Amino acid sequence: MARAGLAEPFQGIRCNGSVSRDPIPPALAGASLAPLLEAARTFLASLDAPQRRAACLAIDDEAWRGWSNFHPWLMPRNGVCLADLGHEQREAALALMRETMSxxxxxxxxxxxxxxxxxxxxxxxxxxxxxxxxxxxxxxTPSPEGPWGWQIDGHHLNVNCLVLGDRLVVTPTLMGSEPVLARFGKYSGLRVFATEEEQGYALMSSLPPEVQAAATIGTVLPWEVFGGAFNDNRHIEPGGLRYGDLPQEGRERLEVLLAHYIGYIRPGHSELRWEEAKRHLSDTHFAWIGHVEDTSPFYYRILSPVILVEFDHQPGIVFDNDLPSRDHIHTLVRTPNGGDYGKDLLRQHYLQCHTDEHGAHTHSHTGRNVAEAPK
Structure with a gap:
């Protein structure tokens, strides 16, 4: 049932009033992705032949869309499992994430x-x-010019990254945790998503009551973020309040919150993403589900033609609670209008390849394009 959405051709998250995405921006000066390319080549070189066969997929493989937040053995997984790798191989894999993110x-x-x-x-x-x-x-195949990408997939961590030269797309990205605070054990004291929770609540609680009411689209929290796994083509109604209808303080807080999520991406590219998001602030909506109390669970969403951010308090899985609590959080960042997995970037790239000024260059993107370790 969960994979039924994968049978549909990819269109991307859609919303009413959405507009076409911007053309491919120029390569970002001073923000080379050479370190990420080197990390990918180093990771592949660390694998033996069977591991490489498991890890390497075609650029257009539908496995991109097969990521899932479910427990590890409930769904078939693509790639190599970090649990099956040695320490140096794991560190090489983590370098992909380190060079992609801030x-x-x-x-x-x-x-x-x-x-x-x-x-x-x-x-x-x-x-x-x-x-x-x-x-x-x-x-x-990781290269300086051609498109390539990587994915990490597992419980509460799903990151998809497409690279084209020095251009970067890092959506969909789902991160979550239960619990969000380790109260004992090996990682005692570790906490995640405090900023995402506190800034979201501060934004909503700063609004006058009548504005809070306009932003609220429900009181019963969803069981999952709307744009989660297997929802690549979901239609989402904007709902809530448009950016321009928020009071000045609310607009400022919304910008800070949105910039925080965009700031997951490596420096330079996050600034480029933020500039794109700012150009669409007039079409950006903020929506809330739940109550506005100090300890109550809640959901919020920021939706524009170029970015979707979701935050949701969930019921228990690790803990035995049927109702949502602040001890289980999911966050999601997507690129609506076909931008997820770098699909729109790839589409424009192939269009350019097929229509160069000489009409002679063609670029096939079908078939299995298996990456190899550098020789």
Whole structure:
């Protein structure tokens, strides 16, 4: 049932009033992705032949869309599992994430993995939880010019990255945790998503009551973020309040919150993404589900033609609570209008390849394009 959405051709998250995405921006000066390319080549070189066969997929493989937040063995996974790799191989895999994300983004992702180990300490279920139950795939052949990408897929951590020269797309990205605070054990004191929770609540609580009411689209929290796994083509009504209808303080707080999520991406590219988001602030909506109380769980959403951010408090899985609590959080960042997985970037790239000024250059993107370790 969960994979039924994958049978549909990819269109991307859609919303009323959405507009076409901007053309491919020029390569970002001073923000080379050479370190990420080197990390990919180093990772591939660390693998033996069977591991490389498992890790390497075609650039247009539908495995891109098969990521899932479900427990590791409930769904088939693509790529190589970090639990099956040696220390140096794991470090090489983590370098992909480190070179893609900012220091804050990387720290959050690693802390999500560590808290998945804490879930094992709580439950005593090594078949379900581990710091290393995450699968890494390489799509296409890492190169300075051609498109390629990578994915990490597992419980509460799903990152998809497409690279084209020095251009970068890092969506969909889902990160979550239960619990969000380790109260004992190996990672005692570790906490995630405090900023995302506190800034979202501060934004909503700063609004006058009548504005809060206009932003609220429901009181019963969804069981999952709307744009989660297998929802690549979901239509989402903007709902809530348009950016321009928020009071000045609300607009400022919304910008700070949106910039925080965009700041998961490596420096330079996050600034480029932020400039894109700012150009569409007039079409950006903020929506809230739940109550506005100090301890109550809640959901919020920021939706524009170029970015979707979701935050949701969830019911318990590690803990036995049927109602949402602040101890289980999911966050999501997507690129609506066909931008996820770099699909729109790839589409424009192939269009350019097929229509160069001489009409002679063609670029096939079908078939299995298997990455190889550097020779």
């Amino acid at each position: 220091a804050t983004g990387y720290q959050t992702a690693r802390d999500v993995m560590r808290l998945n180990e804490h879930a094992l300490e709580i439950t005593g279920k090594p078949e379900e939880y581990s710091e290393w139950y995450y699968w890494v795939s390489i799509f296409g």
